[in-house]
Amino acid sequence: MRDGLEFSALDTEDATDPEKGGSKPTLGLKMSIVRQLKPGETLYCEGETATYCFEVLNGVLKEYQVLEDGRREISEFYRKDDLFGYCAVTERLETVEAVTSVAVRCIPRDAFFRRMEQSPAFSRSIVETLIERLARAHSRMLLLGRMRAHQRVASFLLRLADDAGDDECVIEMSRQDIADHLGLTIETVCRVLTDFKKRHLIDMPVARRFTVRDSRGLEAEADTLSSLN
Amino acid sequence: MRDGLEFSALDTEDATDPEKGGSKPTLGLKMSIVRQLKPGETLYCEGETATYCFEVLNGVLKEYQVLEDGRREISEFYRKDDLFGYCAVTERLETVEAVTSVAVRCIPRDAFFRRMEQSPAFSRSIVETLIERLARAHSRMLLLGRMRAHQRVASFLLRLADDAGDDECVIEMSRQDIADHLGLTIETVCRVLTDFKKRHLIDMPVARRFTVRDSRGLEAEADTLSSLN
């Protein structure tokens, strides 16, 4: 099966008139299609042939790899305006699945790469996206390879709050997703969170929502500075 | 200090005649310079301004990030023909240091990016390199986040052997480097290695050289299949 061939709900956009131009000036790609996904639905799976690239219109998706025994590692969460799925030569190496309800624009890969040939500015912006993503990958390696549980969770919360641009913040993903993103178990994530609550670094009235209460303290927790305690 | 400004030993190549063209047809970049490094010498450090990109002519380098308390994570080892150092917008996020004696070609970043503007083929090849490196980063995240010590070491040995294209293989880096690459400690790396020796998966007459003896067994060790034991 090839990705993007089975749309539960689709809605073509500017697919008819090649001269019309994309509705998104930054991409300006023709022939794009919008696909809607419900939470838990997968967009594509490891092993499939890559035929589309995607742009998140709204919602959150997760990209992951699985080990034979079921252990899972979520490499990225994608949010509004993130571009993904072009990072495959032919075959998908990871699976991408909706975390929340999601709308993604599907762009045929060949159109995408043709655009890259034609526009140096476009390919430069792609290179920059890739470079930034690689930098993030490196800091995640540091996190996974060298940080303690409480550092990992603190970094994660800070990133969530930062992305939200607000101290009050919704946690869209499950504890299992967080654990799989941080290389921990559900139980450890919970324990660290309740520890942070008890120490008034965060408020968390319900499981899927939190507020940063002591951002300085949380940052100290995320840095290794906390090892001075 | 900006990288590449203090050359202990340098040897300009085609820096005089812009029409001469690079000696390396795949790059064809003018104004490049070759720099020699001794083991342990650093090419550039985190925080410096990025002014050059590099191509490995021979030898092995390591790229790493450090945590405040000194814990270190080696994100990549670079070998002959690897291109690196362009993955920074302005400021270096990692440090790169010679593992063995090394020769690298230094390419001014602006020349590099100008070349990208001019040649779609060149920028496509850069995009492909980046994509491949990102894929490697993802599989390393899986390793760091979800694999056991013996799986990590087995994967590492298999990669070494694969890169060498030979079952007999030199280990250029120290145990500390390996540990920092795998998110383990020196001691754990040693223990796993002696365990592999005892079980005749590998031979390792001296610390810096090994032979794969039972590649199937080693692969089983690298996969999570070994959790069936």
Add this chain to the structure above:
DNA sequence: CGGCCGATTGAGACAAGTCAACTCGGGTGG
């Protein structure tokens, strides 16, 4: 040949994992 640094081995400590019980909150059906 001796010294030194990297590598190896051992013993004990500790962070995180496992397994299992329990709670909570949201959704559904009566």
Add this chain to the structure above:
DNA sequence: CCACCCGAGTTGACTTGTCTCAATCGGCCG
């Protein structure tokens, strides 16, 4: 509208893999 149910989340007791600290080994260079 309420009560129940179910799955996600939390907490606890115990296990274990890896780390830490410390001692010893061994190859390489002067």
